[in-house]
Structure formats: C-alpha cells, structure tokens
Amino acid sequence: MTGTAGPDEPDLAELISRLLPRLGELEAPLLAAAGLSMWEYAIMATLAREAAMSQVELSRRTGRDTTRLGRHLSDLAGRGLVERAASADARQRTVALTALGRETQAAAKRRIREAEDALLAAHLSRADADALRRILGELTGSQG
Numbered sequence: 766m767t768g769t770a771g772p773d774e775p776d777l778a779e780l781i782s783r784l785l786p787r788l789g790e791l792e793a794p795l796l797a798a799a800g801l802s803m804w805e806y807a808i809m810a811t812l813a814r815e816a817a818m819s820q821v822e823l824s825r826r827t828g829r830d831t832t833r834l835g836r837h838l839s840d841l842a843g844r845g846l847v848e849r850a851a852s853a854d855a856r857q858r859t860v861a862l863t864a865l866g867r868e869t870q871a872a873a874k875r876r877i878r879e880a881e882d883a884l885l886a887a888h889l890s891r892a893d894a895d896a897l898r899r900i901l902g903e904l905t906g907s908q909g
Contacts, residue, residue, distance in 0.1 A: 791880050791884060792877050799869060800869075804833075805837055805841060806873060807829075808847075809862060809873075811827050812847065812860060812866070812870075813862060813867060818860060818861075820858050820859075821857060845863055846862065846870075847863060848862075885897070
C-alpha cells in the first residue's frame with residue numbers, strides 16, 4: 766500500500782490539519798453551551814473513561830502540562846465537575862469526575878457526536894463513517 770499516492774495527493778497530516786479546524790468550529794458552540802472549554806472537555810472525556818487517575822497520568826494522557834492542567838482542574842472542581850483527593854502517594858493527587866461532571870460530559874459528548882454524525886453523513890455513507898471512526902481509533906490506540 767505504500768508508495769501508491771500520487772505526487773499531488775495530500776498526506777494524512779495535511780488532511781487532518783484541514784479537518785481539525787472544521788471540527789473545532791462545529792464543536793466550539795456546543796462546548797460553550799455546556800460551559801466548557803475544549804481543554805476542559807478533553808480532560809473530562811479522559812476522566813470519563815476511568816474511575817479516577819493521578820494528575821500526572823491525566824497530564825500525560827491529555828498532553829496538557831501539569832501547571833495548566835492544575836488550573837483547569839481547579840476551575841472544574843470549583844464548578845463541582847471534578848474532585849481531587851490525596852492518593853496513597855502523598856505527593857500525588859487523584860482526580861475523578863463527580864456525578865455532575867459525568868452528566869455534563871455525557872451531555873456534551875452526545876451533542877458533539879450528533880454534530881459529527883451530521884457532518885459525516887453529508888459526505889460519507891453510514892458504513893464509511895463507521896469505518897472512519899474505527900480506523901481512527903485503531904491508528905490512535907483509542908478504540909471504543
């Protein structure tokens with residue numbers, strides 16, 4: 766399969782870099798309506814997949830440096846969306862979504878998924894859209 770692209774065909778990074786702003790424009794008003802920034806949503810989506818995790822692990826998984834992550838977590842905790850607790854290692858803190866945080870994240874995810882599905886349906890068959898999601902999950906190691 767390698768070497769089959771023509772010289773004028775864009776590579777994956779170029780294609781994805783064209784798509785990301787479109788997704789951002791699509792999702793920004795939905796996140797704003799939920800009272801969340803993109804980073805807050807990314808943090809909450811990561812926490813939604815786990816019962817709890819250390820701030821260090823959360824930083825690693827989201828790609829957000831610990832200082833900025835700490836500010837986001839303080840804001841989210843102040844709104845009752847996450848809770849932080851001391852872990853077995855006194856130098857670390859464990860972070861988890863609260864019940865309100867889980868509800869907020871799930872509602873935002875539903876609205877985002879509906880908007881994404883509409884975008885995909887405008888350009889792809891249902892089977893191709895499902896395949897695209899599956900393939901992207903495989904490429905990023907985040908199936909499911």
